[in-house]
Amino acid sequence: MKLVIGLGNPERRYFDTRHNVGFAVIEKLAARLGISRGKSRFKGEFYEAFVDGAAIGLLCPLTYMNLSGQAVKPAVDFFRIPLDQILVVCDDLNLDLGRIRIRARGSAGGQKGIENIIQLLGSDEFPRLRIGIGKPPSHMDARDFVLSKFSKTEASEISIALERACDAILCWLSQGIVSAMNRFNSVEAEKNTKKQDDNQKSKRLDCRDGPQGSDIDAKPSIDEV
Secondary structure (H helix, E strand, O other), rough: OOOEEEEOOOHHHOOOEEEHHHHHHHHHHHOOOOOOOOOOEEEEEEEEEEEEOOEEEEEOOOOOOOHHHHHHHHHHHHHHOHHHHEEEEEOOOOOOOOOOOOOOOOOOOOHHHHHHHHHHHHOOOOEEEEEOOOOOOOOOOOHHHHHEEEOOOHHHHHHHHHHHHHHHHHHHHOOOOHHHOOOOOOHHHHHHHHHHHHHHHHHHHHHHHOOOOOEEOOOOHHHHH
């Protein structure tokens, strides 16, 4: 089995925040795979599916971000999953809004959920997919920024990024980490995706025209960031 983990915070007030893009990816991926409901398992919401005949698991830890490893480690241990067969999806302050980046291994890079997973697994030798949420403005603390919601303009870019993230995960599942990195880490690939999306929007507008024509949540406790 391969396991895809999307990081975020539980509670409805966090659902549309920058920090919860990992949860949003799992939700979209589950919908693509025809999974309507997960199970309460491994201190999280767990989905099972088959891709090209191979079993996969999707997991959203419900432990709060800083304790994500408490959900990941039991799942990895139960299914005896090699670490190179798990993929963690999370937000990244150091990536431009809407950029995605896949890595085969590496440090936490300041991401608290990844940090806890590394600590409990005793290794950083697992793939991760990061989604850029932009950088906080000078007047805003990073802790407040990650728990803020996207503006309407930003939400449009993030929507494209979430779809690209799902494509990248499916590529990783079927073709492996090297193919996924080669296809989805380049800026040019992202530009082409945005062009295709813009073209589709333009076509929809043409059809309608006919032939003529940020809210910010309260400051969290340490376990939530």
